[in-house]
Amino acid sequence: MRVLLKKVLDCDPDAAWRAIRSPAVFREVSSPLLAVDSLEPGGFPTVWQPGDHPATFRALGLVPMGTQVIRLAEQTERPDGVRILRDTGYGVSGALAAVTLWDHRMAIAPDPAGTGKTLYRDQLIFKAGLGTIALWPSFWAFWQVRMLRLEHLAPTWRHDVGVDAPVPVENDGEYGQA
Template identity: 30%
Template structure:
C-alpha cells in the first residue's frame, strides 16, 4: 500500500535539504508524539549515511513501547535532494520511505514523503498509523520552520 504527502514550507530548499539527513531533525519533528531511541553503541550519528543501518526503539508519547525498528538508508542523492530508506519493525515487514525536497516555484520548499508498506494483513492498520504520524510530522515541521526553531 502506498501513499504520498506533500507540504509547502516557508524556507529555502537548501536549508530544508540540510535538515533531512540530520538525525536530530528526525527526532525533533517526531516529538512528542513519537520518541526514537538509538539501540546502537554510541547512539545516533549526526547525519544519516547511505548504506548505514540503524537500530531504534520506538515509543508512543515517549513512554509506550512500540518495539524495535530498523532503518537502512538506501540512498542519499544531494542533486535530487532525495533520501530513501528501507525499514522494518515488530509488525512492519517492509516500509520503503522516500523524502524529497524541491523548490515550490517561488522562494519556498515543497517537502514530499512517499511511503510503501507491505505487512500482510496488518498493512491497513500500519498505513493508518503511518498516515496519522506523517500528518503530525508535516504539521510539526511547518510549525518549527515558521517559529524559526528548525534552523537553529
C-alpha cells in the first residue's frame, strides 16, 4: 500500500533538508501519536547519517509497539537538484515486525513557482501481508498528522545556529550587523 503527500513548506530547501535529517524534528512531528527512543549508544545523533539507527516506538507515548531499525540512505547528487532521504528500515520486534516492507522517501526541492520555499514530497510504501489493508488507515492518518506538524514547524527552520549568528563589528568589538 502507499501513502503519498505533497506540500509547499514555508522554508527554504536547505532548511528543510537539515530538518528532515534531524532526529529531534522526527520525534517532534511523530509526537504525540508516537514516542521514539534511540537504542544507539549515546542516543540519537544530532543529524541522521546514512546507516542503521535502532529505536523503540510507543503509541501515544505509552503502549509499546516494538523495536525498529531505521535504515537511512541519502540521494543528493541528482541533476534536477532534488534531495531524497530514504528509510528502508524494518521491524525487529512487537507489532512493528508485522511490516514486511518499509520504503519511506522524503524529497526536498525548490518550489517550482520560484517562491524560495520548499516542495516537499513524502511517500510511504509498505506491506504487512494480510494486515496491509487493515494498517493502511492508521498509516494514512498518521501521515496526515505528521504533515500538519511539518507545515506548522517549517517556518521555524529558517534560523541556523552558527550560520545566522551575529558577526562582530570591527570598529568597536560589539556584535551587530556587518
